[in-house]
Amino acid sequence: MLRARGGWWWRRGLRRCASLPRALRVREALQAPEPVEQVKVQGWVRSVRSQKEVLFLHINDGSSLESLQIVADPSLENRDLTFGSAVEVQGKLVKSPHKMQNMELKAETIRVVGPCNALLFPLKMKERHPLEYVRQFPHLRCRNNTLGSLLRIRSEATASIHSFFQVANEAKESAEKTHFFNVPAFLTVSGQLHLEVMAGAFTRVFTFGPTFRAENSQSRRHLAEFYMVEAELSFTESLQDIMQVMEDLFKTVTSTVLSKCPHDVELFHKHIAPGQKGRLEQMLKKRFVIISYSKAVEILKQASQAFTFKPEWGCDLQTEHEKYLVKHCGEVPVFVINYPYDLKPFYTRDNEDGPQHTVAAVDLLVPGVGELCGGSLREERLPFLESRLQRLGLADTYQWYLDLRKFGSVPHGGFGMGFERYLQYILGVDNIKDVIPFPRFSHSCLL
Structure with a gap:
């Protein structure tokens, strides 16, 4: 019953x-x-x-x-x-x-x-509100069409980045104390060293998550909190391998976003950056340009343009220099390689190339933004790494890092790409604060 x-x-x-x-x-x-x-x-x-x-x-x-x-x-x-x-x-x-x-x-x-x-x-x-206006309302601006489109594009680009690395890995395997925001905070600057640990057991690894910079910058290119894609490749002795992954990642994700979010992307290209769609489509058909740091300085010294920062060999490239180099190379993304030894971190591989003394580092520069990616071969040779850490007084702090070179070390390298700068470039958005839902910068953390 x-x-x-x-x-x-x-x-x-x-x-x-x-x-x-x-x-x-x-x-x-x-x-x-x-x-x-x-x-x-x-x-x-x-x-x-x-x-x-x-x-x-x-x-x-x-x-x-x-x-x-x-x-x-x-x-x-x-x-x-x-x-x-x-x-x-x-x-x-x-x-x-x-x-x-x-x-x-x-x-x-x-x-x-x-x-x-x-x-x-x-x-x-x-009413079509300017980006500067809706930025005043971080708790409401997702109700605006432009921010809605941005969030759908971010979602698609994020999924494509994960897919890119997962597919790449499967193919490879089948073939073979800080005070900030006015309060104390302990924040991640990069996951690179952790990836190097993992690269000692897995030949291809990546991470994609929030990163923090305690820089007192109010520029259109900087945030205190942003997202970064980082990858590390084992058994590689060539910067070309690293650059190829950078270029493939950029083109694959961009093609995916253009095909899966056409109306959302069109909103930006129509109302915010007219002509950007055509420039992107042309860029996807071309190979990225590669020049050395020394060649880049030579180009800058010969430029008719007056720079605020005078270009000199041994000095870091400024945003104005990066934008000029991209323009000089035909508004195509540019790889700048082999930077001076003293400009790059201790883990960057020494090129052992005589008086100028450079390291195997690379930056990817893109139109309108400047630096998008930074990467290098890592110094896997224990004597070189020990010597440099001793000079910098960091040997005790990084003893664990030296251990990685003692137990089955291999030649390896990797890179990081700022996700918001990537979105800023493909959408043609002038201010990086307009490509993240809740922009946080020095002494500004409203939500």
Whole structure:
């Protein structure tokens, strides 16, 4: 008896579930191949237009740049149905008579889940707010179209980066005390040394996560917290191997973003950086340029342009120098290799090349941004590394690092790429603070 009753309730539950409306994301609704009798869509109102015989709404849930049009009887309108309000709409998904959209929703019920005072809401209906304006509202700016597009692009680029390294690894295996923000903080500068540890057991490793810099910079290129992609390759004795991975990563991820987020990318290329799409597509067809640091200094010294920082051999390249070099090479990304010994960290491999004394280091420079990636071969020879650490007074601190060279060390190298600078370049965004959801810089950590 109990079993029969249980079965009856179970079957009744199925019948009840079958009659419930099908929940759809806005993107799913827009791309539906055919009409659906009963659907439910939840999101935020992007526009409201009430006419005598019909009420039009456009709602968006973040899954698409395009909003879904809701067609309703004017009797469903109420005072809480305003721009910015959160709603749940149930009704029939039907083919739209308009050429600009595939589907629309004929509403039977509209429920305001969360009202919004449109007069006080800082984002206004049908207004294209400058990036500088929405930056003032880090807690609300994700409701802006531009930031919504950015977050979808970040998501796709992140997935593509993970996919790139995972596929690359599978192919390889089958073939063979700081005070900041006015409070104490202990933050990661880089995962490189940890990757070197892992490269002693795995031939290809990478990490992708938040990184911190306690630099008192307010520039358009710097953040205190940003995301960085870092990779380390074992059994490599050539900078060319490192540069090839950098170039392949850049081109693969960019091609993926362009193909999977066309409308979101177009928003940036149309309203923020006209012409950037064409430049990107051309760049993807070309090989990146390679020049030595010495050649770069020579080019800068011969330039007709006056630099704030005079280019001299042995001095680090400044942003103005990096941008000029990219322009000089035809607005194509440029690898600058073999930097002076004293400019690079202790772990960079000594080239043993005479009086000038350089190391096997590389920076990738891109148009409009300057340095995007930095990498090097690592010094795997124990005597060289011990000598340099002794001179720097770091031998005791890095004894564990020396151990890596004593127990099965191999030639290896790697690089890091700033994710926000990458997005800044491909989207043509002037300020790096506009390509991360919550920009944090010196003495500014609002959220």
